[in-house]
Amino acid sequence: MKWISVTLLLIFLALQYRLWVGDGSVADLVRLDRELQRQNAANERLQERNRVLAIEVDDLKDGLNSVEERAREDMGMIKEGETFYMLIEPNR
Numbered sequence: 001m002k003w004i005s006v007t008l009l010l011i012f013l014a015l016q017y018r019l020w021v022g023d024g025s026v027a028d029l030v031r032l033d034r035e036l037q038r039q040n041a042a043n044e045r046l047q048e049r050n051r052v053l054a055i056e057v058d059d060l061k062d063g064l065n066s067v068e069e070r071a072r073e074d075m076g077m078i079k080e081g082e083t084f085y086m087l088i089e090p091n092r
Contacts, residue, residue: 059066071077
């Protein structure tokens, strides 16, 4: 009877070890839950960025105003008949 009790106790301890420390343990579950929350937050940020980029792409496809604005800002282009003024601040 004593051997059965010791054997059952050892089995119980081995299962408890696996529950609290081993693969699939409670600590592992908590770590995975935190990682999932971080990944979901990153996915939401990327989805919002993609939404903004999709709106910008649609705007560039449809309207010439966006193309003109991009040309002015990124390439420094000016319309015919316009005068370009560059203001330079003195170094202090």
